[in-house]
Amino acid sequence: MDRPRTNLLKASEQHFLAFLVQHIPAWMHSDLLTVIGLAGSMTTMAGFILAHYVHRALLLLGVLGLIINWFGDSLDGRLAYFRNQPRKWYGFSLDYTVDWLGNICIGAGYIVYAAGSWEILGFGFVTLYGWAMMTALLRYKITGKYTIDSGLFGPTEVRIVIALLLTLEVILEGSISWFGAAVCLVLFIVNLLDFSQLLRLANRRDREEQALKTTH
Numbered sequence: 001m002d003r004p005r006t007n008l009l010k011a012s013e014q015h016f017l018a019f020l021v022q023h024i025p026a027w028m029h030s031d032l033l034t035v036i037g038l039a040g041s042m043t044t045m046a047g048f049i050l051a052h053y054v055h056r057a058l059l060l061l062g063v064l065g066l067i068i069n070w071f072g073d074s075l076d077g078r079l080a081y082f083r084n085q086p087r088k089w090y091g092f093s094l095d096y097t098v099d100w101l102g103n104i105c106i107g108a109g110y111i112v113y114a115a116g117s118w119e120i121l122g123f124g125f126v127t128l129y130g131w132a133m134m135t136a137l138l139r140y141k142i143t144g145k146y147t148i149d150s151g152l153f154g155p156t157e158v159r160i161v162i163a164l165l166l167t168l169e170v171i172l173e174g175s176i177s178w179f180g181a182a183v184c185l186v187l188f189i190v191n192l193l194d195f196s197q198l199l200r201l202a203n204r205r206d207r208e209e210q211a212l213k214t215t216h
Contacts (some may be wrong), residue, residue: 007154017074021082030080031089034098037072039104040065048109056173059166066159069102103129118177120186128187133193142201
């Protein structure tokens with residue numbers, strides 16, 4: 001599915017993905033890459049849980065999980081198109097559902113790791129990221145154009161921010177809670193702005209459809 005990208009790392013990321021897709025072994029297929037992406041999210045969840053019960057340094061396992069998630073999630077659809085085996089609506093449905101499950105895994109992992117009332121940030125992150133996903137679907141329904149980015153910020157940038165928070169938490173215990181709260185606040189503001197734009201697009205389409213009915 002053609003998705004116009006606007007994220008900050010678009011150019012370098014797309015070039016790297018174009019290189020990777022040419023070197024993926026023949027036995028690896030798109031569905032397997034989707035599973036790998038979900039496994040990455042589960043690895044990040046495991047990193048949170050192990051950090052809580054074993055040692056905080058195991059949060060770095062979550063960084064590895066985010067890299068694995070990026071690899072699988074970014075290449076599954078691209079590989080299908082590269083091999084001329086696209087399944088547009090199947091892939092869209094599977095990818096979106098698995099992305100949501102991965103989001104839940106990461107949020108659940110943080111809830112286990114967090115101390116006391118800070119665990120609400122895990123719920124907040126899942127909710128706010130889910131809101132962003134819903135807005136993307138509604139925008140697609142209204143405009144026929146599907147994008148996963150919000151301005152210069154996309155899934156890759158979100159992964160990088162989370163990876164930085166995990167790394168900083170290993171160095172400075174408790175920092176993830178304060179910075180996580182800031183991330184949730186930014187997501188909330190971005191979602192509000194995107195929702196406002198969505199309403200304007202919806203209102204414009206309503207007017208266009210009403211005008212079309214009037215002329216007929």
